[in-house]
Amino acid sequence: MEENKPLDIDPLMMEFLLDHYKHPHNYGELEPAEMSYEDGNPSCGDQIKISLNTKNGIVDEIKFKGKGCIVSQSAASILTDMVKGKKIEDIKTISREEMLENLIIPIGPMRLKCALLALKVLKRAIWGKQFDGDDEDE
Amino acid sequence: MEQLQLSQSEIEKIREDFPILNRKINDKQLIYLDNAATTQKPLSVIESMSEFLKKSNANIHRAIHILSYEATLAYENAHKIVAKFIGAKSFREIVFVRNATEALNLIAHSFGERFLTSSDEVVLTIMEHHSNIVPWLILRDKIGIKVKFIKTKEDGTLDYDEAEKLITKRTKLLGVIQASNVLGTVNNILRLRDLAKSVNAKFLVDGAQSLPHIPINVSDLGCDFFVASAHKMVGPTGIGFLYAKRELLEEMPPFLTGGDMIREVTVDGATWNELPFKFEAGTPAFTEAVGFAEAIKYLQNIKIERILNYEKTLEKYILEKLKTMSFIEFYGHQKGEHLALFSFNIKGVHPHDAASFLNSFGIAVRSGNHCAQPLMNHLKIENALRASFYFYNTNNEAEKLFSTLEEANKFFNR
Known part of the structure; x- marks a missing residue:
């Protein structure tokens, strides 16, 4: 058994996320929105809605709204920053690993679903269920 | 002293x-x-299972060899230890299943489909674990029974006044969780039993959370069904039990069918084995039964x-x-x-x-x-x-x- 591997999140490292949680970037909802999607994790009640508008194939405006734990909500804040001004096509290739790297702090296996909810919602807003990477759970 | x-x-x-x-x-x-x-497991429970596996492991029933005899004895003895622990009249009233959830499914399926019809009602409490709700809702969708819920009051206790109103002569079963896994509330099961008995309804107690902590005597209590899981009382996972009054088990049809639960099979049909084995189809968790018996001994010792x-x-x-x-x-x-x-x-x-x-x-x-x-x-x-x-x-x-x-x-x- 790996006694020394953090099983979850080191609270001292949660600082970075706490900042995003308390002062989320791109919070709100676009109306009208060209694309939007809402989903949640039924087991923990995390909920995220992402809405976005594009201009010439580029993310022009993006907002998220939601409730839940620090990990899910700060991930949405960070992800919306990441993709603003990006080509829609480039979002397709954002991997789960890339999402986790951008959270800076290591996310333990128990919180992966929270960390990846925003990415799933964003991909579903754009392409439906095609590229959300949900199959990797199976 | x-x-x-x-x-x-x-x-x-x-x-x-x-x-x-x-x-x-x-x-x-x-x-x-x-x-x-x-719950966590004491060394005696862990070792009882490894000793059994090292010395006596063999499939139970029907074999002549000594290992099977020992395994059968240990498995049947575990039923007796559970029966004594909860005050059942006979080990034949103890059916081993995977867990309390399976026991509740067994009741809804076997008792429900045989004895309930569309004009009947099942009353539960809003405190129930999903395992004592979902099987009844499925039965409702299948045969049209009504499922009603006794709510809790502001203070977190059951609303017994509401219970009195909900339980009527149409009520055929009252199912209650003895201790809530969310609030820790220990419900007044004597009062609920009296309500059930006043309308001749069967009384089911989910003891998954209570049996690890509270002394139970099912015969004194006079419940018709009682269920619990070994792993919540320092025993292993994969084994739990259904207690039911013998006359009920005699009447109820088997839940799962196949090996070990039959007396005789022809191409035209089958007759059922004696209790409790009529309800224990297939190779059961006999190693875990040994651990469960040891867990009860451990608790009884304290x-x-x-x-x-x-x-x-x-x-x-x-x-x-x-x-x-x-x-x-x-x-x-x-x-x-x-x-x-x-x-x-x-x-x-x-x-x-x-x-x-x-x-x-x-x-x-x-x-x-x-x-x-x-x-x-x-x-x-x-x-x-x-x-x-x-x-x-x-x-x-x-x-x-x-x-x-x-x-x-x-x-x-x-």
Whole structure:
């Protein structure tokens, strides 16, 4: 058994996320929105809605709204920053690993679903269920 | 004279029986407070199963060789130990299943489909675990019975006045959880039994949370069904039991069918084996039955009454402390009897975040809806932390929980 591997999140490292949680970037909802999607994790009640508008194939405006734990909500804040001004096509290739790297702090296996909810919602807003990477759970 | 209370020195000795309690998490001593989900196992239970596997392992029933004889004896003996532990009249009233969930499914399926019709009603409480709700809702969709729920009052106790109104001559079964896995409330099952009996309804008690802590005698209680899981009472996973009155089991059709549950099979049909084996199709969890029997011996050795008394003291101690912690919102524990089981939240903090924080200090609690969404909805709680204590937990561990909750509050709510 790996006694020394953090099983979850080191609270001292949660600082970075706490900042995003308390002062989320791109919070709100676009109306009208060209694309939007809402989903949640039924087991923990995390909920995220992402809405976005594009201009010439580029993310022009993006907002998220939601409730839940620090990990899910700060991930949405960070992800919306990441993709603003990006080509829609480039979002397709954002991997789960890339999402986790951008959270800076290591996310333990128990919180992966929270960390990846925003990415799933964003991909579903754009392409439906095609590229959300949900199959990797199976 | 034997003390009715477990002393600190006894607890210290008891803790040595549980190897996992020595484990360090992130360099911190493990504090295990998730006992309502599953309990830890003493060495005697662990070793009883490995000894059985080393010496007597063989499939039970029907073989002539000595190993099978020993395994059969051990398996049947486990039924007898359970029967005695809960005051059943005979081991034939004890059906081994995988867990309390399977036992509840068995009742809904076998009793429900044979004895209930569309004009009948099943009354449950809003406190039920999903496992005593979903099988009845499926039965409702299949045969058209009505399922009604007794709600809780503001103080977290069942609304017995409402129960009296809901239970009518159309009620054919009253199913209640003896102790809530969310609020820790111990329901007044004598009062509920009387209500059920007054209309000739069958009375089902879900003892998954209560049997590990509270002395039960099903014959005195006069319930028709009682279910529990071994793993919540220092036994192994994969085994639990259904108690039912013999005359009911005789009448009920088999749930799962196949090997070992038949007397005779021809291409035209089959007749059923004697009780309880009529309900135990296929190779059962006989190794785990050995462990379950050992778990009961372990609890009996300490005495359930003493476990209950110790936990009552612990519950009062924790409750008094929680009341002084203004940043904590806790649920229930206002009126009546309770297990040392607490659902609560740090105000303004998602329970998953709080649980992560506690985990990094080696404290294991649960967070979520605790498989009781109807109750959570009724109480208007989305999610909560749950700390559930058992007899091997100490005041010191509770203290450590409190101080870590304070740290968590400072961290998240600054």
